[in-house]
Amino acid sequence: MLFRNNALKRLAGETAVYGMSTILARVLNFLLVPLYTRVLTDQAAYGVVAEFMAYIAVLQVLLVMGLETGCFRYASLAGQKNDREGASRVFSTSLTTVTLVAGLFFAAVVLWRQPIAGALGYGNNPQCILYVAGILLLDSITAILFARLRYEHKALKFAVFKTIKICCELGFNLLFFLWASGFMQANPGSFLERFIPSVPDYNYVLFAIFLSCIVALLLFIPDLIRKNAFLFDRKLWSRLMIYSLPLMIAGLPGILNDFSDRLLFRFLIPEDVSWRAQMGIYQAGIKLAVLINLFIQMFRYAAEPFFFGQSEDKNAPGTYSRVLDYFTGFTMLVYLGILLYIDLFGLILGENYREGIVVVPVMALAYVMLGIYFNISIWFKLSGKTGYAVLITSAGLAVTLLVNLLFLPRYGYIAAAWGHLASYLTMTVICALMGRKRYPIPYNWPRNGFYIAAGVGLYLFSQLFSRMDLLPKLVINTGILLVYLATWAGVEGFYGKLRKLWRRQ
Numbered sequence: 001m002l003f004r005n006n007a008l009k010r011l012a013g014e015t016a017v018y019g020m021s022t023i024l025a026r027v028l029n030f031l032l033v034p035l036y037t038r039v040l041t042d043q044a045a046y047g048v049v050a051e052f053m054a055y056i057a058v059l060q061v062l063l064v065m066g067l068e069t070g071c072f073r074y075a076s077l078a079g080q081k082n083d084r085e086g087a088s089r090v091f092s093t094s095l096t097t098v099t100l101v102a103g104l105f106f107a108a109v110v111l112w113r114q115p116i117a118g119a120l121g122y123g124n125n126p127q128c129i130l131y132v133a134g135i136l137l138l139d140s141i142t143a144i145l146f147a148r149l150r151y152e153h154k155a156l157k158f159a160v161f162k163t164i165k166i167c168c169e170l171g172f173n174l175l176f177f178l179w180a181s182g183f184m185q186a187n188p189g190s191f192l193e194r195f196i197p198s199v200p201d202y203n204y205v206l207f208a209i210f211l212s213c214i215v216a217l218l219l220f221i222p223d224l225i226r227k228n229a230f231l232f233d234r235k236l237w238s239r240l241m242i243y244s245l246p247l248m249i250a251g252l253p254g255i256l257n258d259f260s261d262r263l264l265f266r267f268l269i270p271e272d273v274s275w276r277a278q279m280g281i282y283q284a285g286i287k288l289a290v291l292i293n294l295f296i297q298m299f300r301y302a303a304e305p306f307f308f309g310q311s312e313d314k315n316a317p318g319t320y321s322r323v324l325d326y327f328t329g330f331t332m333l334v335y336l337g338i339l340l341y342i343d344l345f346g347l348i349l350g351e352n353y354r355e356g357i358v359v360v361p362v363m364a365l366a367y368v369m370l371g372i373y374f375n376i377s378i379w380f381k382l383s384g385k386t387g388y389a390v391l392i393t394s395a396g397l398a399v400t401l402l403v404n405l406l407f408l409p410r411y412g413y414i415a416a417a418w419g420h421l422a423s424y425l426t427m428t429v430i431c432a433l434m435g436r437k438r439y440p441i442p443y444n445w446p447r448n449g450f451y452i453a454a455g456v457g458l459y460l461f462s463q464l465f466s467r468m469d470l471l472p473k474l475v476i477n478t479g480i481l482l483v484y485l486a487t488w489a490g491v492e493g494f495y496g497k498l499r500k501l502w503r504r505q
Helices: 002-039 043-064 067-080 084-111 113-120 127-151 155-186 202-219 234-268 275-310 316-340 342-348 351-376 378-382 387-411 413-438 445-465 470-491 494-504
Strands: none
Touching (some): 002 043, 002 155, 002 275, 002 342, 043 084, 043 202, 043 234, 043 275, 067 084, 067 234, 084 113, 084 234, 127 155, 127 202, 234 275, 234 387, 234 413, 275 342, 275 351, 275 413, 316 351, 316 445, 342 470, 351 378, 351 413, 351 445, 378 387, 387 413, 445 470
């Protein structure tokens, strides 16, 4: 019991450290949202950014090939035997593989950038295709390097490097949007015009991200130039790919599940409506719901190596169950925090984009389901039955596509939000049912279901006061948030623990 408590404390500590950089990244991205949605007054320009981000997300899954999780699996097995050299070979073999594949992809895009740009409708601007390819190359390489930091529990170094990258991205964005545009218009023919136009558009965002990726790679130069950085083990490579490729195949429908709606806007939005503008509004609305996804991401950085590290402990199933309890309870607190203060969060967006707030309640709940799915999906990773991930995520993708195909043409971007919720819920239910038979973990589903029902119920209750003036409404919503917090504390037995501490004093 003491070991389990210490392990949970370590997980919480590492989650906090990873969360520092992740929260800072999201906060800085929030600072960019009002910039984008005010300078890019044409909603279609922001829609183009969302479109390219979808391409990047999908293609990076292909280029990394599931090797991040594969590294944790085989490095952990080597670590259990105190084989540090073996763990190092896992990461060097993965790094060599990803660098070669991503490098070949980049070279192909450079050669065929003009036809690719023309096919996407950007024939007059093939340079944006180069930026996307460069981002994919650099991010794929650093993905393995960051994974090694996570495995080695170098959370602080991970956080510092991530923070530097996102600060550079913010700095380049501010430089381009607030200074470079005016400079180029005052100085025609400037060298900057080789990279970005004088009038702000989506190229500013892509070029800023590309430059920040270069900075991130430079931070890892000491790791890249050391003697065994690209050591390649053929036998290990075979095992790595057999384990990792099913995760990549599973990850592809998973990431398509997340971004397929943005890829379908081009084809399903009626011709008399600008699909790029619709996607820009939708993307702006998602930004307000992404705070929950932020917590899921920072939790995942620490939880994945933690789950693998606990796998040999006989109390591991009970530990996994308690982790889910705490996760769901806290995530629903964040859910309520976003929705009860949506009037304030909405001010982040430019006026042309605020209609997208309507997607926030649906997307926020969808992200809660996604977080629960991540927690319970550990059963097929620990048991090595990663092929089941393909079935689960494919089912989720089928639901997403079905909802979007049926309702996106009629209802627009709100249908895309409901598609996410239906999909993540489907994946969670299927994963829970399959895991119960193949890797039983005593999850307390009534407790987790209560947290979700309480959060959604309290949000719906708050809508009774939605037409009140802002100040009294915020006072009431704060009271509602405190009711949930008090209820959560009671269910988890925090009051009893406090009484015990009080008696000891």
